[in-house]
Amino acid sequence: xxxxxxxxxxxxxxxxxxxxxxxxxxxxxxxxxxxxxxxxxxxxxxxxxxxxxxxxxxxxxxxxxxxxxxxxxxxxxxxxxxxxxxxxxxxxxxxxxxxxxxxxxxxxxxxxxxxxxxxxxxxxxxxxxxxxxxxxxxxxxxxxxxxxxxxxxxxxxxxxxxxxxxxxxxxxxxxxxxxxxxxxxxxxxxxxxxxxxxxxxxxxxxxxxxxxxxxxxxxxxxxxxxx
Ligand SMILES: [Zn+2]
Numbered sequence: 602x603x604x605x606x607x608x609x610x611x612x613x614x615x616x617x618x619x620x621x622x623x624x625x626x627x628x629x630x631x632x633x634x635x636x637x638x639x640x641x642x643x644x645x646x647x648x649x650x651x652x653x654x655x656x657x658x659x660x661x662x663x664x665x666x667x668x669x670x671x672x673x674x675x676x677x678x679x680x681x682x683x684x685x686x687x688x689x690x691x692x693x694x695x696x697x698x699x700x701x702x703x704x705x706x707x708x709x710x711x712x713x714x715x716x717x718x719x720x721x722x723x724x725x726x727x728x729x730x731x732x733x734x735x736x737x738x739x740x741x742x743x744x745x746x747x748x749x750x751x752x753x754x755x756x757x758x759x760x761x762x763x764x765x766x767x768x769x770x771x772x773x774x775x776x777x778x779x780x781x782x783x784x785x786x787x788x789x790x791x792x793x794x795x796x797x798x799x800x801x802x803x804x805x806x807x808x809x810x811x812x813x814x815x816x817x818x819x820x821x822x823x824x825x826x827x828x
Pocket of ligand 1: 634669674675676708716718719720
């Protein structure tokens with residue numbers, strides 16, 4: 602249950618990033634529950650119901666309604682000697698904030714039973730409804746993990762690259778190829794230059810006219826250069 606290697610690869614990356622960031626801020630955490638089997642979930646569900654103690658979960662084992670059963674959640678505890686769940690100084694809120702800044706979903710944001718020492722991947726929503734609809738059982742879901750999941754670092758680089766391409770696409774100058782594409786304010790000028798043979802594109806049918814050049818031509822025309 603405490604084996605980090607049983608978690609979704611992306612969650613493992615985020616978990617290590619979380620631990621590192623917490624340590625940097627002087628907050629020591631340990632990792633407790635990771636992947637939970639059906640039987641383990643049933644035992645937890647019995648607490649406060651058929652067994653003594655207080656209710657700790659709303660999720661039955663057979664319903665696969667805990668994110669822990671899908672390998673996309675883990676729990677943590679305080680590991681600095683002041684007590685595993687000591688929260689007088691809002692320790693768990695601080696960790697929650699760090700985790701959220703990394704893109705994790707924090708259990709303190711659950712609408713029903715708040716779960717301060719809990720994190721999960723934000724990719725599949727708050728409950729396993731989506732996972733259940735798509736994969737039916739955790740076993741089917743595990744098979745999709747393989748090695749094709751990007752690491753956090755790869756994801757970061759990939760996102761940066763996508764952004765760069767988007768910016769380049771936006772920055773790229775528009776080239777006009779056909780007279781019918783031309784804006785109304787430029788068409789008479791371009792037509793005039795074509796008619797007089799002052800401007801010609803790469804062929805009769807292709808203007809190959811960059812936006813900037815078109816603007817200069819129109820300015821010149823308005824200045825009376827092509828009378
Ligand atoms: Zn949990």
